[in-house]
Amino acid sequence: MYREYPATHIFVELKRDNLLPAILFRTSRKQCDNDIITLAKSRGCVLSPQEQLSLRKEVLKVIDKYKMDREIVFAHPQYPTLIQSGVGAHHAGQLLIWRLLLEELMSRGVLRLMVATGTVAAGVDFPARTVVITAHSRRGNDGFRLISASELQQMSGRAGRRGKDTVGFCIVAPSIYSDARVIAEVAKKPPEPLRSVYFASPSTVLNLLRYRSVDDLRYTVSKSLASFLDQKEADRLQKDAKQSEAELSTKKADPATQRRIQKRIRRQLRSAEALRKRQLEILNRSLEGLERLGHLEEGKLTAKGYWAANLCTSLVLELAEAIDRGLFSNLMVEELAALVASISGTKHKTYLSIRQNPISKDLFKEMQKIIDDVKEAYEKPPGIQEVFLSIDAATTVVSWMEAESWLEFAGILRLAGVAEGDVARLVSQTADHLHQISRLYETHPELAACAEEARGRILRPPLSEVLAATQLEQKEG
Known part of the structure; x- marks a missing residue:
């Protein structure tokens, strides 16, 4: 065969x-x-x-x-x-x-x-x-x-x-x-049960707190699909535990079997209790993390929290800390793009490593410290990818900014064994994060202008032309 x-x-x-x-x-x-x-x-x-x-x-x-x-x-x-x-x-x-x-x-x-x-x-x-x-x-x-x-x-x-x-x-x-x-x-086999990928992330919480209170958020989370599915699974576990208890009381079993069944019952009841509280606990983690990082005070947004709420991105905490600590201040366009790209990549993907990164190592060290500080302040739910720093990702984006054309750049990528699609995704994600920074024109006008210029420098053909064409076709359709 x-x-x-x-x-x-x-x-x-x-x-x-x-x-x-x-x-x-x-x-x-x-x-x-x-x-x-x-x-x-x-x-x-x-x-x-x-x-x-x-x-x-x-x-x-x-x-x-x-x-x-x-x-x-x-x-x-x-x-x-x-x-x-x-x-x-x-x-x-x-x-x-x-x-x-x-x-x-x-x-x-x-x-x-x-x-x-x-x-x-x-x-x-x-x-x-x-x-x-x-x-x-x-x-x-x-x-x-x-x-x-x-x-x-x-x-x-x-x-x-x-x-x-x-x-x-x-x-x-x-x-x-x-x-x-x-x-x-x-x-x-039947199709897999419906799952919800929603959770009360810091970005979601910041946005909603501009218009709602913490109590409103707790109510919204309790009525979400994720909470409904958790409650449903908790009910099933509790029902199974009760059936096991009934069987244990009516059937005779040796002591070892009884202990094993009792242990399973306790495990099911603990899991059911944890599921009932899970979504609210995730919300509380986000609230606690935001408070530790200075976005919230007594359940209300601080000045930092108000401008950070404009960063509608999964990297809101890391970008907000970099901005608040002045890491992004007075940077060249290439430096800003490189720093944002360094935390925009996908883990286990291969990026350019055949040339030395032209950006100062001190900037990356400070960015790594920010990542570590955010990780200490905010505990992400299980299964959510942690933010990591990749100097190769930064090198890739800077190399694209310096390249005259995609043809020239693609030749370097093939030589290095880097997939064009992975690089296009990295550039697109970096551009999205830069776009969010460019929205801070009221509170951080110089940084916003720099971010907009950086976005324009990396989001150029062919990475922009097909996207624009498909969007136009969708509107016309």
């Missing part, structure tokens, strides 16, 4: 049985890119000259529609394979304009095979005639785990095009990581 079912074999079989276009799901970006390299070498995947010409025309139409930079599209490493074979890799490591191009080509029916990671199933709507699943597990933060019923439904749900196919096909490609029996069992 194959360790990983070859993309060339899948493509040839689907083509023979008239099951194209198809989406081939892989578990990693590297697999997607390797599949494209393999397909590029296969003679059986090559389009006829007339088909290639037709595909080129469609590519140009998409470029014109979204006003994309032609040079960036044509210089993409996978562009020759796209035209030659009508296949492309779609994953978060790709630049937005490339992903958008593939989505449009798939929607127009001219892309024969899209190799994608499973995450694309949840975020993009472009069905195909056939979907091929190549793994029954998925990589998570804690290693590999079995795919959920909802994830399988999202992937298999891409099979079948409205108005073109009377039926869609979902195929499982066998390998040591892809067992059709396991996937069949997953398909029988």
